[in-house]
Amino acid sequence: MEQSVDTKYTLTDEGFKELRDVIYKTSGIYYSESKKYLLESRILKRIQSLKLNSLYDYVNYIKNPGNKGELRNLFDAITINETYFFRAEQQFEALEKIIIPELIKDKSKDSPSVVIRIWSAACSTGEEPYTIAMIILEKIKPIFPNCQFQILGSDISTQVLEVAKSGVYKEYSVRNMPEYYLKKYFIVKDGAYFLKDEVKRLVRFSNINLFDANQVRMVSNCDVIFCANVLIYFDIPAKQKVVSYLYDALNPGGYLFIGYSESLHGISKAFKLVHLPKAIAYKKE
Numbered sequence: 454m455e456q457s458v459d460t461k462y463t464l465t466d467e468g469f470k471e472l473r474d475v476i477y478k479t480s481g482i483y484y485s486e487s488k489k490y491l492l493e494s495r496i497l498k499r500i501q502s503l504k505l506n507s508l509y510d511y512v513n514y515i516k517n518p519g520n521k522g523e524l525r526n527l528f529d530a531i532t533i534n535e536t537y538f539f540r541a542e543q544q545f546e547a548l549e550k551i552i553i554p555e556l557i558k559d560k561s562k563d564s565p566s567v568v569i570r571i572w573s574a575a576c577s578t579g580e581e582p583y584t585i586a587m588i589i590l591e592k593i594k595p596i597f598p599n600c601q602f603q604i605l606g607s608d609i610s611t612q613v614l615e616v617a618k619s620g621v622y623k624e625y626s627v628r629n630m631p632e633y634y635l636k637k638y639f640i641v642k643d644g645a646y647f648l649k650d651e652v653k654r655l656v657r658f659s660n661i662n663l664f665d666a667n668q669v670r671m672v673s674n675c676d677v678i679f680c681a682n683v684l685i686y687f688d689i690p691a692k693q694k695v696v697s698y699l700y701d702a703l704n705p706g707g708y709l710f711i712g713y714s715e716s717l718h719g720i721s722k723a724f725k726l727v728h729l730p731k732a733i734a735y736k737k738e
């Protein structure tokens with residue numbers, strides 16, 4: 454029998470739970486019952502692309518181990534990728550004025566050639582790691598010309614990483630950008646903002662699912678990790694798991710920054726909470 458339009462594009466409670474479980478088990482992202490409608494609307498384009506008949510068919514499709522490759526499209530469809538340049542201004546200021554100088558001072562006690570590793574975990578379209586790269590070029594390199602910087606940007610969504618690698622942005626992304634940086638590091642053409650190569654080459658991008666221990670293990674010895682505005686999508690056990698992986702990826706003395714609205718209260722006691730003049734950070738001692 455033909456399904457009615459209503460049942461084609463909505464999920465039963467059962468179907469919703471099955472899909473939610475797949476998403477949770479693979480990514481840590483947790484959809485509560487109140488987000489059922491949001492999830493349905495985000496999956497619609499997948500059933501159209503796959504030429505499936507209903508959301509119910511999609512649930513069966515994604516549960517089939519033979520269709521594991523679809524997970525990548527599922528992550529593209531369900532993630533919220535909001536970001537922009539200079540979003541966490543106060544954290545970047547603390548990075549520039551306090552944290553990097555402190556790390557360089559400590560590291561240069563052991564070796565004259567200092568390398569600082571910064572990871573923007575869940576970087577979406579790349580604005581966060583590129584902001585860090587511009588600050589390094591502009592403010593840090595003139596004072597510490599011999600210090601090397603390695604910046605990694607990663608995300609679970611491959612689609613956003615393609616944008617990040619292209620370095621081409623819309624007005625929306627640069628809306629909070631100081632005029633000086635905009636003029637110096639972008640070429641504006643036909644309403645698009647092209648990031649210059651001198652910034653692009655400082656950042657490497659990689660597809661990393663923070664909920665997957667094997668993937669996170671590929672990153673180690675970080676001095677600073679930015680993991681902002683992603684823990685909000687996880688439930689408490691998932692946050693605990695991801696934060697413990699980030700802890701392992703940090704060097705002793707390294708710092709973790711999370712989003713302004715986020716906290717590690719009830720999630721991890723492993724870090725020392727550090728109050729910087731305008732921001733807070735979590736330090737691995």
Ligand SMILES: C[S@@+](CC[C@H](N)C(=O)[O-])C[C@H]1O[C@@H](n2cnc3c(N)ncnc32)[C@H](O)[C@@H]1O
Pocket residue numbers: 480481482532533534535536537540574575576577578581607608609610613661662663664680681682683686712
């Ligand atoms: C709202 S954006 C935050 C971007 C940036 N950190 C910022 O604060 O502006 C959240 C990003 O987290 C990513 N994300 C969600 N779950 C993830 C996971 N399990 N592993 C890695 N990235 C994930 C999404 O794809 C999305 O791009």
